Amino acid sequence: MNFNLSEEQSLIRDSITRFVSENYGFDQRNTVVAMDHGFSTEHWQQFAELGWLSIPFAEAHGGFGGGPVDTMLIMQEFGRGLVAEPYLPTVLLFGGLLQSGADAALQDEYIPKIISGELQGAFAYLERQSRYEMTDIATTARQEGSTWILNGEKTVVLNGGAAQKLIVAARTSGKQFDRAGITLFLVDAGSNGFKSTVYRMTDGQEAANLTLSNVTAEAVIGTTGDGHALMGPIIDSACTAVCANALGAMEALNALTLEYCKTREQFGVAIGSFQALQHRMVDMFGACENVKSLLYRAVCAAQEGDDDARRSMLALKVMTGGAGRLIGGEAIQLHGGMGMTDELSVGFFVKRLMIINTLFGDADYHQQLFAKLVNDSVSDQSTQNSQAA
């Protein structure tokens, strides 16, 4: 057992750390976020050249063939610098779904374009009424000959403004909340009847609401009616990835806060010398370490195909939500008035952490999934035991 990185992984991490320190200073990030779509296409090309866009993809498509540990490293370092480029929507969600569900021809066509940085993607799964229930899909798809026609609305689609291609979840059969009958479709953003309304999120990233009026889908991704099963594992691994992103943000925010408390003087001393504040900084540190432990646990379980992987992922998402809230709140409070300003990056980190809590379901939602998973398996176990006796 060890928690060491391979040489290759250390090299990846070091190159991202270097990129962040050279390109993501406070003013540099503000410049990037102010660009069209909230990120730098120049950075994106640089990611392609450095091979970062290839990491989760199979070698057959020119990918690096990386696993959960590699994704974790990237997302964590990106979190440290609040990197604005859309790695989650394009590479992990859109790319992940293509890799796990698309047929060989589509994979051959699109995955190399993601890797080369030519193609931006997004995954449109939310609707205004759905909240965190991903089976609550009202967008419909009907078949006409060999084509599928989509109608409906999708909301808060991350990178929905820049994406040239999107994967859209729509209902092809069944009722609201049914798992069966959801199908994923590849849709071109230039299709007739495709309309997007773009806006920014509080952390600067761009999102879009989509209106689909008789949009012809380019292809079905995976099996018709089986989209829920296809998106589940991708969303699970995306949950772990965004928690890694949150960990990087928490580490950076804790470091900023600690530095502030060591240098800000009131009553003739550094405020970090006050015991009441010291204890709170210890709590912030402890919260961060808990996230790190559960992240390693979830990543190792996912990599090893452990039965316990889902339980670890849910625990991680719950812990990350709570820790993000604690650390974010305390970071503003300990910075005092300065924490309220946009003159420091404190608020930007807090906003990213709050958004991560809501992605794919918040801490309360995941806590209930966790309880159900654990309690159901315990009652299964005890039923088996009593039957055996």
Added chain:
Amino acid sequence: MDTRLNEEDLAFQEEVRQFLTESWDDEVRARCSNPATMKEGVEEWQDRLYKKGWMAPHWPVEYGGTDWSVTQKFIYNSERATFGAPEAVPFGVTMVASVIIDYGSDEQKAKFLPRILQSDDWWCQGYSEPGAGSDLASLKTRADLDGNEYVINGSKIWTTYAQYADWIFCLVRTDSSGRKQEGITFLLIDMKTPGITVRPIDTIDGFHHLNEVFFDNVRVPVENRIGEEGKGWTYAKSLLVQERLSIAEVADSKRALTELRELARGEVNGGKPLLEDPLFAKRLADVEIELMAVEFTELRALASIAEGDEPGPESSLLKLQGTEIQQTIQQLRMDVAGYYSGTLQGDLGADQLGHDFADSAQKNFFRGRAASIYGGSNEVQKNITAKYVLGL
């Protein structure tokens, strides 16, 4: 002990409700809630309060206040909050006015109080400095006497609404030789005086309310000094107690909680209202129970003030608990907004965004983080309570 309302109280409650129904109309409400028209909206609202004689209920009657009992003040404030009407902007009518009434000269009272009552002047508060936050008494902005004028040099920070203000009340240092609390003087300064510049501060909620105010050889007549030179700290402290009491905003939290419950009833997850989610229901009940307690703590404090006791350090506890409750409610509102809580509505209509309260929820959430920082941070309130209440 009896907390029932008597007939007179009930009649007063009816009068308040009638006034609010008529005067807090859609037009003034819309102007107050839009940042672009907020100033005019608030002035209009305060003007209606003034005409009713309710602009300054806590002032003595001789200056234009009321003779309301504690119960009546409580009724007024509860009803005001229930209707969603704002309190008058506190810097003039609540803060500097209480200092002028207690410590100002007759000339100062005659000059400033009527203008505050009629919302002719906007005031802002010049207390904090870049180097003097929690440790307010270490303030360094200098005032040097030159003939009949003080010459002010330095800067003040976190100055809410300085961009609108006609006047600023300032703590300045007139003597650095003794204890830092000594040598502080309380001055009233006309914002139009040459040498004053205001720099806006961009904040995490996206509203412009905070500023830094710079003083470069600003000349202030001695007659604008409150009380004696070097006694400013004493005057400032009495104002801090008033400020803390006003920050608790218990009545407003009650309204916010009622709204929150309705929003959670309307938010559906997997076919089930969020209000029926056991974790959410517990959080909501937790904060409601806290609020019920703080509501009576506030009443107890108001009753003891009415009996002639000075509001003292227990105001710290109200500020502390009141702001924690505000922040919990703001957080829960974000939770109700779900993944929409991270969106910025910008120029889009609520229907285009797909959500009608997420944008205000996130703005209020981020703005609300300041409540545990201003008026003396909550850490400072705990220190005050430990020292002056518990004797530690």
